[in-house]
Amino acid sequence: MTHTPRTDVLVVGSGIMGSLVARLLRDSDPALRITVVDGGSPIGPAPGVHLHDVDDPDLWSRYNDRVGTGVQGLYTGAEVVREVAGGLTDLTPGMFHALAFGEDAEAMPAAALAWNAGGMGVHWTAATPRPAGDEVFDHGDPDRWAADLDTASRLLGVAPRAIGPTEVGRTVLDVLRRRYDGLGPDDRRPQAMPMAVTTTASGPMPRTAPGTIFPALATGGDPAFTLLTGTLVTSLVHAGGRVTGARLRRVHDGAESELHADSVVVCADALRTPQLLYASGVRPEALGRRLNEHAFVSARVLLDLDRFAVGLADLPLPRPGEFCTDSLWLPHNGPAQPFHGQIMNRTYVDASGRALAHSVGLSLYVPVESRPENRLVFSPTETDLAGMPRIRIEFAHSAADRALIRRALDEVRSLAEEFGPFDPATECALLPPGSSLHLTGTVRSGPADDGTSVCDPDGRVWGFDNLYLAGNGVVPTAMAANVTLTGAVTAVRAARAVTARPAHDSALVAQGEVRP
Numbered sequence: 001m002t003h004t005p006r007t008d009v010l011v012v013g014s015g016i017m018g019s020l021v022a023r024l025l026r027d028s029d030p031a032l033r034i035t036v037v038d039g040g041s042p043i044g045p046a047p048g049v050h051l052h053d054v055d056d057p058d059l060w061s062r063y064n065d066r067v068g069t070g071v072q073g074l075y076t077g078a079e080v081v082r083e084v085a086g087g088l089t090d091l092t093p094g095m096f097h098a099l100a101f102g103e104d105a106e107a108m109p110a111a112a113l114a115w116n117a118g119g120m121g122v123h124w125t126a127a128t129p130r131p132a133g134d135e136v137f138d139h140g141d142p143d144r145w146a147a148d149l150d151t152a153s154r155l156l157g158v159a160p161r162a163i164g165p166t167e168v169g170r171t172v173l174d175v176l177r178r179r180y181d182g183l184g185p186d187d188r189r190p191q192a193m194p195m196a197v198t199t200t201a202s203g204p205m206p207r208t209a210p211g212t213i214f215p216a217l218a219t220g221g222d223p224a225f226t227l228l229t230g231t232l233v234t235s236l237v238h239a240g241g242r243v244t245g246a247r248l249r250r251v252h253d254g255a256e257s258e259l260h261a262d263s264v265v266v267c268a269d270a271l272r273t274p275q276l277l278y279a280s281g282v283r284p285e286a287l288g289r290r291l292n293e294h295a296f297v298s299a300r301v302l303l304d305l306d307r308f309a310v311g312l313a314d315l316p317l318p319r320p321g322e323f324c325t326d327s328l329w330l331p332h333n334g335p336a337q338p339f340h341g342q343i344m345n346r347t348y349v350d351a352s353g354r355a356l357a358h359s360v361g362l363s364l365y366v367p368v369e370s371r372p373e374n375r376l377v378f379s380p381t382e383t384d385l386a387g388m389p390r391i392r393i394e395f396a397h398s399a400a401d402r403a404l405i406r407r408a409l410d411e412v413r414s415l416a417e418e419f420g421p422f423d424p425a426t427e428c429a430l431l432p433p434g435s436s437l438h439l440t441g442t443v444r445s446g447p448a449d450d451g452t453s454v455c456d457p458d459g460r461v462w463g464f465d466n467l468y469l470a471g472n473g474v475v476p477t478a479m480a481a482n483v484t485l486t487g488a489v490t491a492v493r494a495a496r497a498v499t500a501r502p503a504h505d506s507a508l509v510a511q512g513e514v515r516p
Contacts, residue, residue, distance in 0.1 A: 007035040007226070009498060010246055010261035012233045012276065014038040014048060015119025016484060017267035017471040017491045019210035019217055020155055024495035026214065026222070034225050035259065036217065039232040039251060039386065040116035043093045047117035047229055048211030048218040052204065052321075063123070064323055080109045080432070088251050088385055091115055095123060098271065098434070102384035104392040108293070111393065111434030113271065117229045118217070120269070120437070121210040126196040127327070127342060128158045128485040132188060133334050134367070135486060137477050139447050139457040145489070152488035157208045162195035164326030166316035169345060171308055172360055175418050176330055176343070184333030193329040193342065196484075204321025232386055236264060236280040236467070243467045249387075263466045263498050265459075267491065270439035270473035271376065275388050277443070277454075277461070278378040284462060285451040288376035291395055292441040292478055294340070295366035297408045299428035303358040304420035315347045315355040324361070332367070332480040339408055340365040340480040360419045365436065366408045367480040368401045376442055395433055405430060438483045443469050444476035445490065459494035466501065470494040 009025055011018045014036050022034050038047075044054045051063035081100040085091050093116035098105040105111050114120045130149065138145035165173055169192075176190035196208035211218025216225045230251045237245045237258065245260040266273050274288045305311065316325040323346065330341025344361040374395045382390040397405065409430065416422040446453025449462040453476065459468040472487035479486060 005257075006033075006245075006260040008033040008262050009035070010259060010264045011036045011267060012246070012264065013119060013267035013269065013273075013471070014117050014210055014217060014227065014229070015114065015267065015269070015471075016121040016124070016156075016210060016213070017487060018119070018265075019048065019121065019213040020152070020488055020491035021265050021267060021470055021495045021498075022217070022225070023155060023214040024492065025498060026216075026225070028495075028499040031224055035228065035261070036226070037228045037231050037233050037246075037248065037259075038117050038119070039088075039230070040114065040119070041093045041230045041251075042117040043122060046211065046218045047227065048122065048209055048214075049118070050122050050207040050209035050212075052207045053209070064321075084385060091385075093117070098391070098393070101386070103271075103390060105434070106393075107395040108393045108432075108434040110432045111271070111439065112437055113269070117227075118210045121213075124207070124484060126207045127329075127482045128153070128156055128194045128196045129329055129331065129340065129481040130194065131477075131479070131481060131486045132331065135477050135479050135481065137445065137457075137475070139445075148489045148492045149485070151492050152485055155213055155492075156196040156485060156488060157198060157212070158194050158196050158485065159199050160194050161192040162197045162199055162205060162327065163322065163324060164192055164328065164345075166325050168303070168310060168314065168316055168358060169326030169328060171310070172303075172326065172343065172345060172419070173328060176328070176341075179415070179418070180330060180333075180337055183336045184331065188331040188333050190328065190330050190341075193327040194485075195327060203319060205319075232388075233268075233276060234279065234388070236266075236276065236282065238280065238282070238464070238467070241464050243464060263468065263501060265468045265470055265494050265498060267470045269471060270442045271391060272388075273469060273471060273473050274376055274442045274454075275378060275391060279389050282461065282464075282467075284454050286444065286454050288378065288442050289372045289374075290370045290441040290444055290476070291374045291376055291393070291439065292368055292370050293395075293433060293436055293439050294368055294478075294480055295397065295401065295405050295408070295433075296431040296436045297364045297366065297405070297412050297428070298431055299362040299412045299416050299422075299424075300359050301362065301416040301419050301422045301427060303360055305358070307420065310358075312355045315358045317347055317349065317353070317355065325358075330364075338367060338404065338480065339411060340482070342482070360416070362412050362416055364408045364412050365438075365480050365482075366401070366405050367478045369398050370441060370476070370478045371398060438472065438479065440472045440475040440477075440479055440483055440487075443473040445474050446476060457493065458497035459490055460497055468494040468498060
């Protein structure tokens with residue numbers, strides 16, 4: 001009789017959300033058997049290490065060259081790549097446009113996937129603004145929401161004032177506060193951007209990554225933990241509202257196996273989590289619907305030094321290993337100020353390191369209506385590069401969305417002109433859908449199994465007693481701000497729900513299928 005491996009909890013995905021779930025489960029039980037599975041392979045010598053912090057100078061330079069623009073969508077390149085690779089083994093671990101992965105994603109052409117151990121968690125900029133207003137989904141329990149948000153912030157290591165403000169950064173903040181103070185409470189006034197970094201007195205500041213959230217991902221040393229990279233979860237095995245495990249396929253040789261599990265938490269991102277559910281025959285009405293992503297307006301303006309009485313010698317230089325001098329935040333504040341602003345400033349220098357000019361990077365994120373028409377459609381016959389059901393993305397902005405985007409373009413032009421001469425035709429752009437890399441809503445949570453949600457507030461899939469979801473796809477609200485901290489709340493809730501389950505299912509114990 002063939003022995004099938006068993007684990008207490010299977011976590012699908014080794015990114016930020018998967019590592020948070022694993023960390024919280026480990027904190028709850030040092031002996032709990034946890035297995036994390038990821039289709040991608042490590043970038044560099046260890047999985048789960050942020051590319052900002054790798055020792056390899058080539059990897060480090062490649063990462064910093066890409067993030068230097070401060071525009072997420074340019075991380076995968078200025079041009080959308082549509083050519084599909086010959087096979088998964090042809091892919092170097094990293095980020096790829098969904099189109100290049102074989103998905104039908106022309107409606108959201110800049111949407112991208114992380115194909116590497118650690119997921120987006122080894123690439124992200126680490127901006128972690130706190131959600132507020134319509135972004136909040138407390139499901140009628142604001143105290144628990146606040147506690148879960150604090151837990152997520154602690155585990156991500158959020159620092160409220162990580163990069164700046166420098167003296168010039170304070171000048172930029174003065175302009176922002178003159179325009180926006182009074183539109184919301186004091187904690188929502190323009191301020192330094194909260195970031196998931198370890199602050200240091202000098203030099204680069206390490207970013208929080210999966211391997212820092214749950215160190216066993218990167219360094220091992222946990223006998224009850226197993227990390228399987230280069231291994232696809234192709235379907236979940238289930239019957240009668242209970243998942244019993246998953247079918248796996250190794251990427252390099254196609255070898256297939258099965259892993260039994262007492263509980264499963266899927267944290268595979270907003271595209272691949274619903275894709276896996278569909279491939280497994282778990283197809284609730286809301287699956288893939290209400291795909292959401294804030295629109296992304298990006299601009300950059302050179303600071304008029306004479307206007308602000310700033311000399312070249314006064315311009316701040318970025319720390320070694322950092323690409324900006326100030327990372328600032330313009331919080332949204334409801335209808336009066338509906339945009340989330342991420343302001344990343346940098347000083348340009350010549351070959352000798354002398355300051356030449358200073359730019360103010362202005363990105364406004366525009367909340368988009370949550371509509372069932374914006375959705376993922378999964379093919380019953382066609383497959384993508386991974387052999388999974390091919391995804392067709394259907395996404396468009398509503399009339400209300402387009403009106404708010406026009407307002408954002410007017411706002412960013414007016415704001416930029418406060419800092420210096422500005423040409424909106426060449427220094428401002430509405431980036432194509434997918435550019436923010438902040439996709440949400442495709443496996444959204446809800447308070448009732450009424451066809452509008454895929455899982456309950458704890459991430460438990462409706463109709464199942466041991467299948468949970470975590471990640472940005474679970475977020476049911478239209479987000480204006482960066483989504484990682486908000487998405488992390490879903491990981492906190494899913495981990496707590498798994499922990500609260502009975503240690504072992506009595507029927508399985510009676511059959512001798514789990515350890516007593």
